[in-house]
Amino acid sequence: MLDRVLIIDDEIHLTEVLAIRLRALGFDVDTATSGILGIERATGDPQPDVIILDVRMPEIDGFEVNARLKADPRTSGIPVIFLSANVQDTARQAALSAGAFAYLKKPYDAIDVIKHIRDASAAA
Template structure:
């Protein structure tokens, strides 16, 4: 069974292209176009194996979404990989401090993203 990735990003074109890339690599993807939709997807649909999360979003920003995910036992264990155009160190530190698995910058290197997702899912394997 393929690993399911939830992509939460308000930039639909980017979600779409990342989705194509990930599906081509063998992932199943689910796309949410803003923060609250992402939370809804994470709780209603089958639990994803990893989440790719944007930071700047209109309703809930990525940090808030992450906080909700981490505070819900159902979703707390899902590895979160931030993918943001915000290249400030402080944002990166905040994300890592808040329990994110990784913080990757846009424009991203697709190979790096795929590798990070694989690593993250792999890291969770023993507990599954």
């Protein structure tokens, strides 16, 4: 059974294209178009094995989502991979310090993303 991946991104096209790619590879993919929805999905059943998280989102941003996930014992163990167009080193640093498994940049290299998902799942 391949991993269950939750993608949280307000850019619906991006969520979709990544979901297509991952499903084609056999992943079980769930998506959420906002931080709040993402957290709901993460705590729901079945829970994801890995979360792909965007940074810039309305309402609550990726950092806040990550913080809440880490603060919740139900979700704190799920590895989070940031996937962001924000390529600032400071943002990357902040994410890693907040416990992110990785910080990947958009545009991404799909192979790289998949590799990280597998690594994260193996590490979890």
